[in-house]
Structure formats: C-alpha cells, structure tokens
Amino acid sequence: MKKFLSKAVLSATLLAGAIVPAAANLQTASAQDAAIPVTILAQSSSEQNANIVRDQLTKAGFQVDVSLQPDYASFNAQKDAGNYDLAISSWTTVTGNPDYAVRSLFISGGDYSIISNPEVDELIELAASQTSEEYVETYKQLEEVLVTENAYIAPLYTSLKAQAYNHEVLNGDSIRLSKSRAFAWEPVSYNDESLNTTRPLVLTQEMGDLTSLDPIKGNDGSINQLNTNMYVRLINLTDDDQITSENSLSHNFVIADGNLDYYFILRDDINFAKIEDGVAVDTGDLVSAEDVIFSLNRAKDPESVPDHRTYSLHEHISEVSVVEDIAELEAAVVSGSDQTVKEALEAGLETPIAELVAAEADVDNAAGNYQVVKLTATEPFPQVLNYLGHQSAGIVSEQQVSAINTYDVAAYDPNSDIAYGDQRAITEGSTYDNHLWASGPYILVDKNDYQANFVKNPAYRPDTDADANIEAVTVRFIGDASSSLSALRAGEVDLLYSLSEVNYPIVEGETSLTLQSIPSNGVAYMLFNTNTPGRPVSDSVNLRKAILYAINQEEINAAYQGLKLPAFTTLSPLVETGNTLVADPAKVEEFLTNYINE
Incomplete structure (x- = not known):
C-alpha cells in the first residue's frame, strides 16, 4: 500500500535540507502534515x-x-x-x-x-x-x-576516553588510563602515602542499581568496574589492549600450536577474602585450579544461573581441565615457535616446574609445585584470550557460590531467592547478609542508595608490588554527569573516570585537576x-x-x-x-x- 506524502513537499524538503514553510508549497498539505x-x-x-x-x-x-x-x-x-x-x-x-x-x-x-x-x-x-x-x-x-x-x-x-583527577591529592604516576580495561584501583596512591591507610579513595559512577556482583550475571556500567576490581582473572589487558599475565592469576600463559589449546600456570599468593563484622578477612582458601574450572564452566553455560548475561562471550570454551602430566607440557609446542609449552610457562619463574599438582593443598610455587590449567577451544579461536580478560571471566569461589546458589535454576524466584552476588545481600538494612568472597584486590563491604564501600583484600598478593596501595575505596552513585564533575571540582571526589569531551575545557581550567584522554573503543x-x-x-x-x-x-x-x-x-x-x-x-x-x- 502506498503511503500518502506530497511529492512536491518531499522533494522540496529533502533537497533543500529544511522544512518548507506551508506558504511555499503549492499543494494543500504542508511538509509537517506529511512528515x-x-x-x-x-x-x-x-x-x-x-x-x-x-x-x-x-x-x-x-x-x-x-x-x-x-x-x-x-x-x-x-x-x-x-x-x-x-x-x-x-x-x-x-x-x-x-x-x-x-x-x-x-x-x-x-x-x-x-x-x-x-x-x-x-x-x-x-x-x-x-x-x-x-x-x-x-x-x-x-x-x-x-x-x-x-x-x-x-x-x-x-x-575519546577521558578521566580527570585531583593531582594535589593523587600521585599522577599511579593513575592508569586503559583503552579497554576498566579503571584499576590497586596501583593508585596518594601523594602523601600515609593517607593510603586512613583515607578512602573516592570515585563515582552513574548507576547505583547494581545488576549483580556475580561476574557472569552482568555486563553493564553498574558493575563492570566493580567486578573488575573484585575478581581476579587468568589474564589481563595492558593499557593498549595487549594480553598480559601482569596482576592476574597466572604467572604465564601459552597458546599451543593449532590455536586450540591454551595453558596457564597459576600463582599461589592469592586467597579469597570475605567480610566479617565489616572487616575483610583472609578465608585461607587459595584461588586455585578448581575455582578456575568452576568459574569458566559456569561462565560458558547459559543454564548455570538465571538471567545469565555473558555466556555468549565464552561459548568458544570447550573444556577446562588441570594438567597433571609434565610430559604433556614438554611435548606441546608454542604456536608459531619451536619452544615447548613447558619452557614458555617457566619463563621468568623463580623456581622451575618440578611437579604438576591437582590438589590445592599440594600447591607450593617456591618448591616448584604448580597447578596448570588447560583451556581447549571449540575451534581455533585466538580471541578467546581477550574474553578471559573480561570481568565476566572473574574467578569466583566454588565453595562459596555453591553454598549460596542452592535454588533450582529453572524455578528461581527473584522475589524470594537471593542468588550469589545479589545486591540485596550487601545493601544496608534488613536484607544485609554479605556473602561475597572476592579473589581480586578489593571486596565490597556494603552499599546504600548513595554509595558502595570497598576495602582491600588482605590475601591478594600481600607484600608484593601487586598489593593494593589504598586500604578503602568509596564509589559514590551520582546519576548526573554535571553533578559528578562539580563534585570533582569541589574536592568531594578524587577521580572522575568518565568525562565528556564538552567538559574538557572546564577541567583544563582548574589548577588542581589533570585531564587524561586517549582514543577509546x-x-x-x-x-x-x-x-x-x-x-x-x-x-x-x-x-x-x-x-x-x-x-x-x-x-x-x-x-x-x-x-x-x-x-x-x-x-x-x-x-x-x-x-x-x-x-x-x-x-x-x-x-x-x-x-x-x-
């Protein structure tokens, strides 16, 4: 069926690039009537x-x-x-x-x-x-x-991707701006380092309604930065989007010849943290191969949790397993190289591999006892590594998640069932019952309508360069970008992670603020x-x-x-x-x- 629209109106309107006044149209219908x-x-x-x-x-x-x-x-x-x-x-x-x-x-x-x-x-x-x-x-x-x-x-x-920070308060050398990765909290330090243990770092984000603190159940601005800092991953992205083991769960990673098998040799200096009486404590539970396998298997399974938001990112994972035979590492060759997988995994280690162990209790990197996780893809797919750097690939505790998620997935009722990561468990008031176990440098203590409060994980690589500098982080929920900028200018916020280009001149006009910007994704x-x-x-x-x-x-x-x-x-x-x-x-x-x- 033809739609009525005056051809004269159509031609005059579009070719002139403007709405034609009714008086200029010889036909009875005006452009606005026909629009x-x-x-x-x-x-x-x-x-x-x-x-x-x-x-x-x-x-x-x-x-x-x-x-x-x-x-x-x-x-x-x-x-x-x-x-x-x-x-x-x-x-x-x-x-x-x-x-x-x-x-x-x-x-x-x-x-x-x-x-x-x-x-x-x-x-x-x-x-x-x-x-x-x-x-x-x-x-x-x-x-x-x-x-x-x-x-x-x-x-x-x-x-462009931009952020602004108060250089009178924060050490500029500790502030990273990454093209893709969410803002990393653990390197940040105050100019006066004595404040690191006494003054919370104050950040802001627009969304205060958190989708989920279970990393596989959300992929939006409400939780990306929070979960990125609360759960460690097998690998990370550098500031310019290269794959790295820096500040991850692995010492090294290797792509084997054929691009089907990926190997990761795990560190043994990260434990899960939990909250007791408002304080982060070491659970004593190593973030181990069994947690990696559990986390990635549930990440790829659309039926593992109700309202799974990120399974399609991990659908190229076929199998995740622990390697127990050193001979496999010696026989496998690195993609595009004559180097063995074992040699590549040992690069830079203080102690070479003496034994591969499956049990968490047997792990001792200093003695050469390591866990190696092998990920096999459904087909040659080198981009699988990038997905392992996403917050949805954060490693959760098999013990704790299994203890909380006792409901039937098919019969899950959000009105009565509180799943692992549900914000109600960390919201102040009658629903508060913090069940989170964090594998990353920080853990969420509590939240309300105005802010979320995090503290340092005491069991995240303590006494190393990766140990978080600042003891506490407060994320304020400010829905309006102009209000966030005003808070930064007033000294109520230390760093504004997301900044519109129209506000660059305002930041550049403030003597206390530094602007950073790069092309974004x-x-x-x-x-x-x-x-x-x-x-x-x-x-x-x-x-x-x-x-x-x-x-x-x-x-x-x-x-x-x-x-x-x-x-x-x-x-x-x-x-x-x-x-x-x-x-x-x-x-x-x-x-x-x-x-x-x-």
Missing part, C-alpha cells in the same frame, strides 16, 4: 545526542519525538516494549578484540541482539576463526550487511527497532536507509568541539575497514520515495 513520525529513545545522559539527531531528522522532513528516560532501567523497559524507532545506544569493546564488538550485539540470540540474520551470523563466525591479517575483509563485509544493506544501526561517532550509535512487526522501521529497510543517510557525523562532531572520531559500526575503533557514512540528502529522498511506494 513521517519517528520516535527516538534515549537516556537522559544521551540528551545531547538525541537533540542533535532530532534536529537532523527534522531538517530532513521527519516528525521527531524524543522519549527521554531518566535511567538505564526505564530505557530498557521502553526498548523491550518496542516503544521506539531509534534507540541511542553505546558500546565499548572492553576486551580489545573485534569479536566482542559484534557478537553480543548482532548475532542471532546474542545477549543484546534483536537481529536474526544468517549472513550476519556466518560472517561473525568466520571472522572469529581468522587471524588479524585475514579478518579485515570479513569484518568489512559484515559492516556492509549491518549498515549499507540492512540499516540495522546508524553510527554516530567514536569517542567506545562507539555511539542508534539501533533501529527491527523487532516490532507493524512498526514502519521494523518492516521497511527503505525507511531505515532514509533515516540513516540523514545522519551527519560532521555536524555531530562539531557539536562536541571536534573531539569525536568517525564511526561506521562498533568495529570502527578496532579494524580499519575503510567504510564511512556520509550524509546524503539525495539518498534520503531516494529511499523515502521507495518507502512511500512500497
């Missing part, structure tokens, strides 16, 4: 983006309504209900690898995907099996399917509603393309003082595909005409 309605869904924190896009689409002849939601929960409720045409979204590839930038968002059945396209699925899987030299062309094709052919998303920009984009039958944008690729080519990234960048970078998809900061989006009024007219004539 196609579009609803933009956004959180209040994205209000500037919503306003810019609204103006661009209005200029292109659409009738635009902005549905601004106060928080992530309200935004998600409207999104799940399908009450939008475009949802302003963002994604940061916190693992530093391109598979993470697309899998959860676009693969059929992905954690955040509303798309089901076999070609998209095939290209994602193909690229995952390829080396970095091979996958560029595959990801280029994937981008074209996502944007050029189907207009599933409309890119806005790539951001964060991309802002608009997700088209392709999942609500009967809604025009869901049913018509022509309409989506008309909206797509009305987006002008240069104008958006100008609104941010030229501090944004171009984007095509969430892959843009990671893979140079050469794809670009250029606003084109002629294409807007072409696809809108096609839509009207459908």
